[in-house]
Amino acid sequence: MIQHKTGLISFLFLAITFSILIQTTEATAMSFTVHGGDEVTKSLSLSIEDHVLIRFTVVGTSESSIHFFMTYPNGTEKDFGSVGDFSYSFVCDAGGEYTLHFSNAGSSEDELITLDYEIDHYILGIPQTLFLAMIIAIVCVAAAAVFIFMGRPH
Numbered sequence: 001m002i003q004h005k006t007g008l009i010s011f012l013f014l015a016i017t018f019s020i021l022i023q024t025t026e027a028t029a030m031s032f033t034v035h036g037g038d039e040v041t042k043s044l045s046l047s048i049e050d051h052v053l054i055r056f057t058v059v060g061t062s063e064s065s066i067h068f069f070m071t072y073p074n075g076t077e078k079d080f081g082s083v084g085d086f087s088y089s090f091v092c093d094a095g096g097e098y099t100l101h102f103s104n105a106g107s108s109e110d111e112l113i114t115l116d117y118e119i120d121h122y123i124l125g126i127p128q129t130l131f132l133a134m135i136i137a138i139v140c141v142a143a144a145a146v147f148i149f150m151g152r153p154h
Contacts, residue, residue, distance in 0.1 A: 029116045034066060036108040042100045044114065046092045050121040053089040054100070059112040066111050067103040072096075 073096025
């Protein structure tokens, strides 16, 4: 009975540890309006080796474009100019807060933005889902081995 409690406690400890240490994959879709002469910012908190895909579409009455630029954690900016249908992917080389800027300063009409971004976390250069699958497979094989060796008469 004591062996079963110890095994259960060890399993729960490992499960809690992995759930705390491993981030989940994030995917978000949202729509928001950038009023004429205004700017809207959205922040992404990223880690090193995260694979990021940013897509958005601008819907307006006459001109369907907006000035878009991104600020990196070290303060540098990457300007993409005036875009209407945008897609950009990159791998983070520095962890921190990345800020997406949607500026409608040069226009008097409102623009509707439909933003979709995906963040895939990598652990030791391996996609998180594959890494978790490998951990689960190793734990299952170890549990089966323990079960087999405990069932043998000594």
